[in-house]
Amino acid sequence: MSHIPFIIPDVFSVGVASGKIIRFGTVLKDASSGQIIAHLQETGLGQKLLSGASTVPFSPLGAINLASSTYTNIQITQLKSMVSSLTMMNFATLGATLTGLGVSIVGFILIKKKLDALEKQIFDIKNQLDRNFKDIFEREIRTHYSSIQTLLNELQIAHTLRNPTNILMSISSRLAEESGYFKGELNYILEQEKFDKNIFQNFLQAMTTCNSVRLECFLLANELDTANASARQSGQELSFFSNKLEPNILTERTFGSNWKSGNVSSVVYRAKQQEMKNFVSGLRDATEVAETKPFLIDTLIKNDINGRDYIQSLQDERDRPLLILWHSRFPCIRTDSD
């Protein structure tokens, strides 16, 4: 039984629908006073459902295939409930899933699967690249992906340790290096004349995955101040890309020299523009979510909630994909399951 004072999102449905409560990122705030009321947090169940639903966090929420045969009837019901909650909270894209709603509690096995998919995807993309870039891929990308996988293996073992703090801190530091590598590559992509959305998206997912796991490490080690600083840094990193990317410029750079005809009214051009708009919108949703994580961690600190307990309670949740944590200044109400 969890002692974390979670409540269910439905409590806020009327307030959000009427506009009295505004959601920004994972924060729910009072529209008139501007005060933070509560924090949205996905559970392990929610993360599993969404990771199975889509690997592309930049598509609209409606893109989730609720009729997919990969789900059992129970999972479909749960997924429907999650989609309904996300819709109620005015999410338009799956962008928030890029960083996880609230702190990441995805579990390392699931992250490994996600990374495998990313690695496979990037090697599919490489066939479209020129020879020089292919060589870089062969030599470097594989090394980095395998390094992250190794770190995740170590983390699984760290879970079994009685006092895993040191190893968690060490792994998080190495994950920071991996995240830094992908961040560097993302910057490099932006400097190129031609923009490749697929590669950018893939590296962005790799970077945010490293950052999410880092944050989880800090929470598991109950180093909440460090977790807070790390969450802020991750938010700033995403914010940099979010500010810099502009759908119009990305569209022009996707077409490259072909666009020089200046036919900005063509159907093909407009379609690409819309695609880039969705992409940037998803990224901005993800940025909002990342930037509001420090507010959640701050609440954990103020309420003296142990980071490891917090993660454990979210992983243990079997029925609800999304939960809500009151902000520190509000009274705690327990759910039926508590």
Add this chain to the structure above:
Amino acid sequence: MIKIDDLQIRRKILDWRDEQVVHIEHHIGREIDLLLREIDKSIDNISAKELLYSQDFSDNIIKPIYEQWLENETNILLKDANQSLQIIHRTFLSWQKTETKFKPDNPQLWSTTDVVSIMAAGGSVAAGIYLRGLAITTVSGTGILGWLGLGATTMVSWPIIAVGAITIAGSILLGGNQLINLRTSVAERYKEMVHKAIREELILNANKPSLIQILQSDIRKTSDKIIQSLGEI
């Protein structure tokens, strides 16, 4: 601690920037067709004699049509940008009821009076218009183009027809179908040249910024200024 309102405003401003940048491109891309059609109509009525003096024709007939169009469309676009920015501002003001959200050490961007300082600091024209709280239609004197400094930058180098004065003069003497055919083919060529010159000026120009690029740049500068005023997020 980060102010959540700052994060929200930044998102709104970024979305505003992207929306306006695309809107400018779509609007000009669409409206340019109307301009070209109107110019085509004038060229269709051109006489053989006027073809000989195409420079005069472009100065007296085409240029006024172009400039009027330029003023109208620029006006519409900046008014649109201004209005949507004011909606964000109003949202922000409603949040201010409970707390002072803007940084007191950098209030000039949101001042409705201190336009001069923001302009002097390199603030964009769109920001200036927004900050003035003026409807764009109240800009007078040299008109919006002069006020924006667009008059010189969007000046088209009007093409001159070089079919050979002797050929035309000879055709005038001959008269009849020969003259009509020549006038028609030269007029069509002239239309193509004018279209190309206008498109280069408004949409894409290899040597200098086009109208679309100038207006988009103003939007970006405005967005940057406002985001900077929110402080380090």
